[in-house]
Amino acid sequence: MRFSSAAGREEGHGAPLRRRPGQLVITGFIGAIAVGTMLLLLPISTAGQSATFMEALFTATSAVCVTGLIVTDTPVFWSGFGQAVILVLIQIGGLGVMTVASLLGVLVMRRLDLSSRLVAAASTRAVSLGDVRRLLVRVVVLALAVEAVVALVLTVRFAVAYDESFGQALWQGVFHAVSAYNNAGFALFSLSLIDFVADPWVCVPICVATIVGGLGLPVILEVLRERHRPRRWSVHTKITLLMTALLLVGGTGFFLLAEWDNPATLGTLDTGGRILASFTQSAQARTAGFNSVNTGEMHTETWLGTVILMFIGGGSGGTAGGIKVTTFAVLAVVIWSELRGDPDAAVFDRRISVATQRQALTLALLSVAIVVLPTLWITALSPFTVDQILFEVTSAFSTTGLSTGITAQLAWYHQIVLVALMFIGRLGPITLGTALALRAHRRLYRLPESAPIIG
Incomplete structure (x- = not known):
């Protein structure tokens, strides 16, 4: 992939790529899923x-989209060759997601005007067009280093x-x-990590690899580069690290309180x-999909808490899914600022642009719709309860892979819905965010203001 910095060529050779970034990404992932199937x-x-x-399609999609939902027992059903295929698909999917997210970030930067580009670069420490090859190398090196x-x-x-043999171990x-690392959640043990x-x-x-993979390449590179000067970290990096820490600690406390006396999960430990x-x-739960306790035996309120964690997900540009912690943080800051009556939504002494606020709101509300509508449809046509269906649907959309144990029991047409949700959840937030940024344009006039009554 070649980028030109010349203004004339940017509108020529670069224009088709800029108009169809989502199409190129979707085509690549569909091709990987087809070959894997x-x-x-x-x-x-x-x-x-x-x-x-259906078994092959579901497994290939789950692997490429680094989800981990399964309709067969991975160590029992698939041979060594089949497991190797799944492993390669996971690696392709994970590296592909990080590469795509990074390159689309470059594409967005290129599309912005000079002033907006300078602001975005200062905020995200984004790479320049000349750093694309170096970026791709860093994606691969980081993944292989952590995995090794x-x-x-x-x-x-x-x-x-x-007492496993060396080869098996x-x-x-x-x-x-x-x-x-790729937040896939596939395991070679029938009971996952139980x-x-x-x-x-x-x-x-395994948790450390999950967290590192879910932070996102921009955050990891910036932390390594500015490890002795955290004050120079960008707002994006600070938000990602803070929200990751808060959700990890809060989630741990939540699971302790909710499942402390449950003999089927934590009660015997x-x-x-x-x-x-x-x-x-x-x-x-954010969003790798391994489980060390029986998810199907958790309390209903624990399922709901897990759904929230899955829906939020991990960091932008990483291997985790969900709407991303930055989206959630931006919405939280907007709400807090509105409750306080502040004219601007600000965090870490920086004002969040109105465009970013609108993009976060659009992504979040569309994601809610994508989860709710399939939940209603599957619930109406299956014998399972709405809390079970909501859990499976959210797990698929957020590419988490946790399950209450009903995925394999769903009808084939319901499994097709989950396949679509895994695909949308893996690529949707990335391509939608890019599309929203690329569609931004200036209007030479503004309409008269109105204020409908809210509430």
């Missing part, structure tokens, strides 16, 4: 009976503590490291085990 349909991909088209470290820790742990370590609920040497590295399990659930 065909590979998973091969007899060599399964350990027994060949996969149906986590894979090493997991390999040693599986080999030493669980290495495969499990690599698979779960890649799945964790058998390791009190083992910090398994749960903590000691205090340390309960804290670790709650932290794991808090980290995985």
